[in-house]
Amino acid sequence: MRYISTRGQAPALNFEDVLLAGLASDGGLYVPENLPRFTQEEIASWAGLPYHELAFRVMRPFVDGSIADADFKKILEETYGEFAHAAVAPLRQLAGNEWVMELFHGPTLAFKDFALQLLGRLLDHVLAKRGERVVIIGATSGDTGSAAIEGCRRCDNVDIFILHPHQRVSEVQRRQMTTIFGDNIHNIAIEGNFDDCQEMVKASFADQSFLKGTRLVAVNSINWARIMAQIVYYFHAALQLGGPARSVAFSVPTGNFGDIFAGYLARNMGLPISQLIVATNRNDILHRFMSGNQYVKDTLHPTLSPSMDIMVSSNFERLLFDLHGRSGAAIAELMERFKQGGGFSVEQDRWTEARKLFDSLAVTDEQTCQTIAEVFATTGEVLDPHTAIGVKAARECRRSLDTPMVVLGTAHPVKFPEAVEKAGVGKALELPAHLSDLFSRDERCTVLANDLKAVQAFVAQHGNRGKPL
Numbered sequence: 001m002r003y004i005s006t007r008g009q010a011p012a013l014n015f016e017d018v019l020l021a022g023l024a025s026d027g028g029l030y031v032p033e034n035l036p037r038f039t040q041e042e043i044a045s046w047a048g049l050p051y052h053e054l055a056f057r058v059m060r061p062f063v064d065g066s067i068a069d070a071d072f073k074k075i076l077e078e079t080y081g082e083f084a085h086a087a088v089a090p091l092r093q094l095a096g097n098e099w100v101m102e103l104f105h106g107p108t109l110a111f112k113d114f115a116l117q118l119l120g121r122l123l124d125h126v127l128a129k130r131g132e133r134v135v136i137i138g139a140t141s142g143d144t145g146s147a148a149i150e151g152c153r154r155c156d157n158v159d160i161f162i163l164h165p166h167q168r169v170s171e172v173q174r175r176q177m178t179t180i181f182g183d184n185i186h187n188i189a190i191e192g193n194f195d196d197c198q199e200m201v202k203a204s205f206a207d208q209s210f211l212k213g214t215r216l217v218a219v220n221s222i223n224w225a226r227i228m229a230q231i232v233y234y235f236h237a238a239l240q241l242g243g244p245a246r247s248v249a250f251s252v253p254t255g256n257f258g259d260i261f262a263g264y265l266a267r268n269m270g271l272p273i274s275q276l277i278v279a280t281n282r283n284d285i286l287h288r289f290m291s292g293n294q295y296v297k298d299t300l301h302p303t304l305s306p307s308m309d310i311m312v313s314s315n316f317e318r319l320l321f322d323l324h325g326r327s328g329a330a331i332a333e334l335m336e337r338f339k340q341g342g343g344f345s346v347e348q349d350r351w352t353e354a355r356k357l358f359d360s361l362a363v364t365d366e367q368t369c370q371t372i373a374e375v376f377a378t379t380g381e382v383l384d385p386h387t388a389i390g391v392k393a394a395r396e397c398r399r400s401l402d403t404p405m406v407v408l409g410t411a412h413p414v415k416f417p418e419a420v421e422k423a424g425v426g427k428a429l430e431l432p433a434h435l436s437d438l439f440s441r442d443e444r445c446t447v448l449a450n451d452l453k454a455v456q457a458f459v460a461q462h463g464n465r466g467k468p469l
């Protein structure tokens with residue numbers, strides 16, 4: 001399996017190299033040159049497999065021998081064996097034919113664990129084999145950061161720097177990051193928003209001279225391995241609901257377009273998915289594109305669903321690449337326009353194609369709270385605000401009541417008490433045992449200005465187990 005850049009100018013890579021890459025050298029994102037496609041019989045034969053075995057079957061063509069099958073199997077078994085629920089990604093029924101897939105039973109209580117606990121182990125395996133040390137710089141609006149730190153904290157060959165927007169993540173999210181100590185773990189609060197943090201990560205890939213030859217690796221979903229691992233749970237859900245003999249619909253709370261892009265790939269790999277719904281909060285650039293062909297930057301507003309407070313949606317470039325017949329030149333031109341002028345529309349036929357692929361809805365904070373309250377009143381279940389946005393979008397955009405609708409439950413509600421309280425849910429939520437002392441732990445974090453040079457200087461100063469590179 002070879003991976004190519006969405007901007008067409010970077011060298012193609014194999015899986016091991018793509019795992020150790022972030023942005024391609026031409027500024028693009030890596031995608032598989034050819035997507036594997038499974039037959040209906042093959043997919044049907046996976047019904048009832050434990051999660052890690054299903055994961056092996058879905059991901060094996062992407063890894064394609066870069067990691068020996070026996071090692072990959074062991075890594076998958078360890079990764080998903082540490083999830084707190086035996087089903088790993090259980091389905092909970094909300095109403096007739098409406099389900100939430102709970103993706104928050106991993107160690108940091110959000111869907112990011114599915115990919116990042118795996119990524120940490122894959123990096124450890126590959127770096128130990130190569131005898132190489134790397135630096136990771138990641139941007140987070142709250143969940144990627146803690147999952148990445150948890151995934152990498154035991155990696156001997158990694159120094160990890162996580163940038164989060166100062167005072168714009170929930171207290172639980174912040175503490176999940178800042179209370180993990182290690183001389184290879186660094187939390188930086190940036191006086192800016194998530195887009196500023198993400199832009200710093202991308203700029204660091206473009207010019208890595210500050211790293212003095214140390215390789216830079218990505219934990220954000222610009223790293224292909226993140227998307228790959230997220231494809232698996234679409235198969236997992238569908239198989240439990242009668243797939244592939246029966247189609248399933250998904251509603252996906254969306255920010256950086258990674259999770260829903262994984263669903264789009266699952267469909268292209270042969271899984272019958274009848275509908276994919278892009279559910280955004282007030283930061284609705286993706287909804288504005290899907291509904292009106294406008295991919296235009298706007299002011300980023302803090303909301304009750306902070307993890308989706310994202311305007312520049314990284315993985316959208318991967319979809320645009322497909323919509324433009326995989327022309328790297330076309331994508332380079334569009335992205336340059338976006339950078340210079342803040343927006344673009346695509347040709348009518350390409351937009352019509354996008355409309356066939358996705359439905360969308362933008363959900364306000366008020367609607368988010370109403371949905372949390374409504375679901376609690378009817379089922380006794382407490383939704384986190386991101387999942388509530390998915391439920392609201394599913395209820396508004398659903399095309400068929402006969403087709404199972406699965407909403408991706410992307411985080412545990414205990415991470416977002418503000419939204420749950422505002423919704424008037426009077427149920428006390430408890431942190432799981434391994435986090436029960438979270439509020440009494442010491443924190444370690446450096447606040448820095450929204451200034452790329454200051455961040456890069458900090459990384460250079462601490463990038464070798466707390467010592468200068």
Ligand SMILES: Cc1ncc(COP(=O)(O)O)c(C=O)c1O
Pocket residue numbers: 110111142143144221253254255256257258259260307308386387410411
């Ligand atoms: C809880 C939660 N829900 C949804 C999302 C959106 O996922 P994506 O960025 O893959 O679209 C994120 C992060 O982005 C998140 O942390």
Ligand SMILES: N[C@@H](CCOP(=O)(O)O)C(=O)O
Pocket residue numbers: 139140141142143144145219220221222255256258307308314
């Ligand atoms: N919501 C994310 C933002 C980063 O997205 P990623 O999927 O590209 O890592 C977060 O919680 O940090």
